[in-house]
Amino acid sequence: MEPVHKRKRIDSPTNRENPGPPGISRSTLWFDDGNIILQAESIIFRVHRSVLALHSPVLRDMFLLARPDMDIEPDFGCPLVRMEGDPGSEWEELLTLIYHGFSKTRPGDTLSFVQISAMLRLGHKYGFRSYRAEALERFLDAFGPDWDTIMVTDDGTIDTERMHMDDSHSWSDVVNLAYDLRLNQALPLIYFNAIAHTSYPAYLFEGTKSNNGRISYVHEDIRRHLLCSQNNLYAALRRHTFSWMFKPIGDSDCDCWDFLLRLISQTYTPRLDVAKALGVWDEVECQGLCSECRTAAQASFEHGRDNLWDALPSVFGLPSWDVLEASLEELD
Numbered sequence: 001m002e003p004v005h006k007r008k009r010i011d012s013p014t015n016r017e018n019p020g021p022p023g024i025s026r027s028t029l030w031f032d033d034g035n036i037i038l039q040a041e042s043i044i045f046r047v048h049r050s051v052l053a054l055h056s057p058v059l060r061d062m063f064l065l066a067r068p069d070m071d072i073e074p075d076f077g078c079p080l081v082r083m084e085g086d087p088g089s090e091w092e093e094l095l096t097l098i099y100h101g102f103s104k105t106r107p108g109d110t111l112s113f114v115q116i117s118a119m120l121r122l123g124h125k126y127g128f129r130s131y132r133a134e135a136l137e138r139f140l141d142a143f144g145p146d147w148d149t150i151m152v153t154d155d156g157t158i159d160t161e162r163m164h165m166d167d168s169h170s171w172s173d174v175v176n177l178a179y180d181l182r183l184n185q186a187l188p189l190i191y192f193n194a195i196a197h198t199s200y201p202a203y204l205f206e207g208t209k210s211n212n213g214r215i216s217y218v219h220e221d222i223r224r225h226l227l228c229s230q231n232n233l234y235a236a237l238r239r240h241t242f243s244w245m246f247k248p249i250g251d252s253d254c255d256c257w258d259f260l261l262r263l264i265s266q267t268y269t270p271r272l273d274v275a276k277a278l279g280v281w282d283e284v285e286c287q288g289l290c291s292e293c294r295t296a297a298q299a300s301f302e303h304g305r306d307n308l309w310d311a312l313p314s315v316f317g318l319p320s321w322d323v324l325e326a327s328l329e330e331l332d
Contacts, residue, residue, distance in 0.1 A: 037080040043088035090118035112166035138162040143186035154275040170208035172216035188312040196274035240308040241277040244300035259288035
């Protein structure tokens with residue numbers, strides 16, 4: 001954050017009506033009785049110090065330490081603070097939630113990814129604790145360690161009861177957010193979904209495209225880590241969830257081997273169906289097995305899936321789920 005240098009105010013009707021310097025646009029969050037202006041990128045917001053201080057101890061301390069005549073912006077008659085490094089779109093989303101609550105969200109109290117991102121990033125940076133906590137809970141509903149709520153996706157689609165993808169972001173943004181903010185509890189499933197993506201590994205180099213055409217790229221460190229971890233994941237799938245495919249496990253006299261060979265081919269070519277490993281048992285797909293093999297295979301699949309879930313952090317070189325949970329609590 002960098003306050004602008006104080007300039008002499010020219011108090012004229014023209015300047016009072018001036019929307020600001022060229023290339024700067026006013027947000028709809030512009031209150032005539034606001035007593036501070038925030039500028040994030042090319043967007044300016046006229047809001048209230050008291051409202052910001054109520055939610056953010058970082059901003060409250062900044063206001064307390066500021067001079068009484070804190071760098072008055074001559075065009076508007078109140079201080080202007082540049083929020084260095086912060087996307088204007090994220091301040092737009094966070095301030096909208098602060099001033100309007102959830103009244104402008106999608107029906108069913110579902111927040112968009114850009115709202116979740118704003119609450120997490122700005123909440124972490126400026127101490128908007130309640131907003132960060134709300135966003136973190138929603139994010140971990142989809143990608144956290146609770147088996148009952150996890151979301152497995154092979155195309156980067158996000159649409160849970162509490163979070164959905166907006167038009168300007170795509171899967172790469174989701175991966176980067178978890179990595180940047182050290183949301184360690186989410187990383188095992190995020191990385192699993194990253195490799196399960198139908199465009200993997202091409203999208204690691206070509207990016208993912210949002211609905212409005214914006215292309216995002218995962219960070220280079222993430223790309224390197226996924227490529228180095230993929231063989232660990234493939235081995236874990238073979239050892240746990242898919243082990244039943246590689247031998248008939250029912251009656252020794254059954255004739256299921258030919259069917260299993262076809263099923264292996266369907267699962268592993270043209271690319272390994274990674275998402276299936278944390279999915280539900282597909283009864284229809286396995287109708288070609290004899291009843292004894294089918295029953296035994298389902299039990300093996302479900303047991304292997306549980307074991308894969310327990311082992312998932314170690315597949316990506318991360319500590320156990322318990323340690324990851326503790327590390328996340330330390331960030332609060």
